[in-house]
Amino acid sequence: MEEQRYVVFLFPSVSYALKAEKILKAAGIVHKLIPVPRHISSDCGVCLRITEAKEQDVAGALRGKVAWDKVVLL
Amino acid sequence: MPLERSKNSTIYFDNAATSWPKPAAMIAAMIAYNExxxxxxxxxxxxxxxxxxxxxxxxxxALxxxxxxxxxxxxxxxxNATEALNIALSGVLNPGDHVIASAMEHNSVMRPLRYLEAQGVQISVVPCSGAGSLDPEDVRRVIGPRTRLLVVTHASNVTGTIQPLTALGKIARDYGILFCVDAAQTAGALPINVDEMAIDLLAFTGHKSLCGPQGTGGLYVRKGLxxxxxxxxxxxxxxxxxxxxxxxxxxDKYESGTPNTIGLAGLGAGARFVLAEGVEAIRGKEEGLTARFLAGLAALPGVTVYGPPDAASRTAVVSFNIAGVAPSAAALGLDERFGILCRPGLHCAPAAHRTMGTFPQGTIRFGFGYFNKDEEITLALEAIGSLAGDGAPH
Incomplete structure (x- = not known):
């Protein structure tokens, strides 16, 4: 079985991450808020983890509503 | 003496200073956060x-x-709104800039402006009518090449006079001037739309018509500003x-340090209460109370009312004086004899009182809220009538 691959959306601050969380909840897209992995950024905040397959869906849901800094493959 | 208050009855008419009572959900939200x-x-x-x-x-x-x-x-x-206004004013104005304000501003605007004036910012204070209304054409006339900002209170904290924000915002936009609005008296009490009114900076407080706790407020900043x-x-x-x-x-740029989370929990519940009741419904109730009070005052000899004659042109704030009775003495009498709580004096707005001709003695100010009742207005009118009788020459 192929291992599940994840990406994380990184945001300017937790306020943005929580707004994104609210939008994804309303859109019914499975996601998880996790602390930003140290190898990605030294920022002490949180990021949104989703499966790689959902990246375009998430970008579409967030675009124009909440800004993100970048998307990184875990 | 049926008018004299019982020990337990209080009529709270100081909502323009801070609203009371608060919705039960606001208090519950603050407790829930802590627990x-x-x-x-x-x-x-x-x-x-x-x-x-x-x-x-x-x-x-919700905000x-x-x-x-x-x-x-x-x-x-x-x-609070004061901090928001300080960010807005000291954040954009530089020495050599010109700023326009109305003559009805609260000291939360006037003092930051006078402080900036000492550093080289030029200030124009545009006179208002005796009822406190700002004519947008008078604003247009003082706009110059260095004009950077127009700052106006949405409604006076002294007379409740509502300023024509849409017309003012259009002038500011036409001339490329930033438009800052002090919504301390109106957020939650009157409809506000920052896009339709072309507002660039909107300062609000949480503890008045938004039904939140003291220690909360905020600043809306237009995109890119x-x-x-x-x-x-x-x-x-x-x-x-x-x-x-x-x-x-x-x-984040303006939110340094741990925020007032418990206060913001309360503010959120207060704002959701306002949204659930509806700003239009709240406005309707408060306008009705104000109209009732204005009509009652008009029938009382020796009472002078300031500001617009009609309730539709003002928030639920009424300033008045009783002939022969100092505002401070009237307020003390209303509190001690009738349990009616209000605010006498200058209301931190000397410019507004100069506009009305009530500087330096000030006025008695009643500020009604969504939880006030018609019966309380009736009782207050009887109490004022009694004080006016005491003050009348015998």
């Missing part, structure tokens, strides 16, 4: 910290809905922690 959450929002990342952050997000979203701003992250929270708007304070924001420079994005 069940308690984390620091935007810090740490554990689930209690995230829950605290979610509370603040929901408060931001965004109330001011017609599409993106809640355009709102930065502050401890944060790049030109200096913060009043810098410090930890929980974001960009690897850098020693202040973040330059909303709302």
């Amino acid at each position: 069940q959450i308690g984390g620091s929002p935007g810090r740490s990342g554990h689930h209690r910290s995230l829950d605290a952050g979610r509370i603040i997000l929901e408060t931001r979203e 965004a809905e109330l001011c017609g701003c599409g993106n809640s992250l355009r709102i930065a929270f502050t401890k 944060e790049k030109q708007l200096r913060p009043l304070m810098t410090g930890g924001t929980g974001s960009r922690s690897e850098f020693e420079e202040q973040p330059d994005f909303m709302p």
Whole structure:
């Protein structure tokens, strides 16, 4: 079985991450808020983890509503 | 003496200073935060910290809905409207800039402006009518090449006079001037739409018509303006922690230090109460109370009312004087004899009192709220009638 691959959306601050969380909840897209992995950024905040397959869906849901800094493959 | 108060009855008419009572949900939200959450929002990342952050997000979203701003992250929270106004005024004005204000401004605008004037900012205070109304054409006439900002209170805290924001915003936009609005008296009490009114900076307080606790307020900043708007304070924001420079994005740029999470929990519940009741319904109730009171005062000899004659042109604020009775003495009599709480004096707005001709003695100010009742207006009118009788020459 192929291992599940994840990406994380990184945001300017937790306020943005929580707004994104609210939008994804309303859109019914499975996601998880996790602390930003140290190898990605030294920022002490949180990021949104989703499966790689959902990246375009998430970008579409967030675009124009909440800004993100970048998307990184875990 | 049926008018004399019983020990337990209080009529609260000081809502223009701070609203009371508060919705039960507002108090419950503050207790729930302390009992069940308690984390620091935007810090740490554990689930209690995230829950605290979610509370603040929901408060931001409610405020965004109330001011017609599409993106809640355009709102930065502050401890009150004064702090928000200080960010707005000291954040954009530089020596040599020209700023226009109305003659009905509260000291939360006037004092920051006078402070900036000493540093080389030029100020024009545009006179208002005796009822406190600002004519947009008078604003247009003082606009010059260095004019950077127009700052106006949405409604006077002394007379309740509502200023024509849409017309003022259009003039500011036409001339490329920033438009800052002090909504301390109106957020939650009157409809506000930052886009339709062309507002660039909107300062609000949480503890008046938004039904929140004291120590809460905020500033809406139009998209992109944060790049030109200096913060009043810098410090930890929980974001960009690897850098020693202040973040330059909303709302973090203006939210340094641990926020007033318990207060913002209360403000969120208060704002949701306002949204559920409806600003139009709240306005209708308060306008009705004000009209009833104005009609009653008009029938009382020896009473002078200031501001617009009709309730539709003002918020639920009425300033008046009783012939032969100093405002401070009247307020003391109303409190001690009748249990009626109001505010006498200058209301931190000497410019407004100069406009009305009531400087320096001031006025008695009644500020009604959504929870006041017609019967309380009736009792207050009887009490004022009694005091006016005492003050009349015998």
